[in-house]
Amino acid sequence: MIRPLLSILVLLVATPALAQSKPPLVLAAASLQESMTAAADAWAKQGHPKPVISFAASSALARQVEAGGDADLFVSADQEWMDALAARRLIVANTRVTFLGNRLVVVAAKGNPVRIPVRPPAALARVLAAGPLAMADAPVPAGRYAEAALRTLGVWAAVAPKVVRGDSVRAALTLVERGAAPLGIVYATDARASRMVRIAGVFPAASHPPITYPVARLASSRNPEGEAFRRFLISARGKAVFARYGFTAR
Template sequence: MKKQIFAVLAAAVLGTAALSGCSSEDKNTSEKTATLTIPAAASLTDVTEDIAEKYKEKEPNVELRFSYGSSGALQTQIEEGADADVFMSAAQKQMDALSKKNLINKKSRTNLLENKLVLIVPKGSKTSVKTFEDLADSGVKKVALGEPKAVPVGQYSEGVFQKLGILDKIKKKANYGSDVRQVLTWVESGEVDCGVVYMTDAKISKKIKVVCEAPKKAADPVIYPVAVLKDSRHQKEAQKFVDYLKTDEILKLFESYGFQRIK
């Protein structure tokens, strides 16, 4: 009889231990890292890599996973149901499109940064090009631009050429890249005579030379908006990250890469 009682008590103890173990495992599961997927414009590649490192120190239970490309391509991916939490665009157009389709948390939307459009040539180039208007000259054979239907830097560039009255001439010389980094690569390699990129992209390369900024009379502001996506499964964490991007510390980091604060 005593042996039977002992066996029952032992089973009860083991059962309690098993339940305790499950409870502990559930607790650990609830503390697992939340992963934020962030589609971001290609021109944000370098600075966001630094931001990810800093954020890991601040929020060790949150992992940032960036996906880079042209803002237009990223917009399409989001519209098609790609799993994403925060969108960082290089233009208002793509964010506006998502807003109209009710795919972003509109209260979270913020105009975060401003950039500049610049004309670049390969380092060591002997070209006589000094202005955007000079690209219409017959001596310029190939101009690298972002594809205007999907790449904001291409849209901004076309806007400048349109206002300068030389768009038709530029189109005949244009090599269209899938994002701003491809444009930069073509100029670095000397495959083209010149190209139009953002100031921030020009700053990271030692293989090109900046000729000039786009003329203010023809250039629209280059604004980078950011927003939490409506279908994000991590709304709280996503909003916290967007708020972090607006802190003085991170805005200074953006400035070190050539971006400007929105005034």
């Protein structure tokens, strides 16, 4: 009778601890929708609570944190918005890790045969300025990368009047998918995630700042599952999930 009684006592002690385990809340850049969801599924299969993920532009998510929004992890599509939170001591500094990379591309609808000449500038400007060009808003990382690339290539002045903005990189992608713009500037992984567009051109990596994704635990987080999931994301197994969706490991 002693062993069964001990087993019951162990269960009674363990059950409250299990009940307290709750899923981490992750604020993730919009371009990570499919890949981060897959990473959360992989984490859950290991017996952990499945992370709850809120996707939006990195700028919107960072402002949410600045306003006191409750979450455990922040994954940005650039360093600047992570820097903004670090400056206000809203992240745990030693948990910040850059773990993914991406490429910047021009997309067109699947049936549009256009090809994007990166040089000479006159040819590039002529194609991009022919109709509306979808891009993310300027505060959004994808929008900043796109503008930087167009400035470096010497065509921003010609193209800027034809730009139509979306509040995230996925919103810019949607404008092309729906035919509201013949061309759009998005990440390579966004193009890969859509069955309705194709890559019409790739920007030289040197034409814009490196596209990198840092992750960090938020200073307000008290959920140990958040830190555990962060460690999974930056592990070889976690990075392998993102590689399947076209991201590069850092």
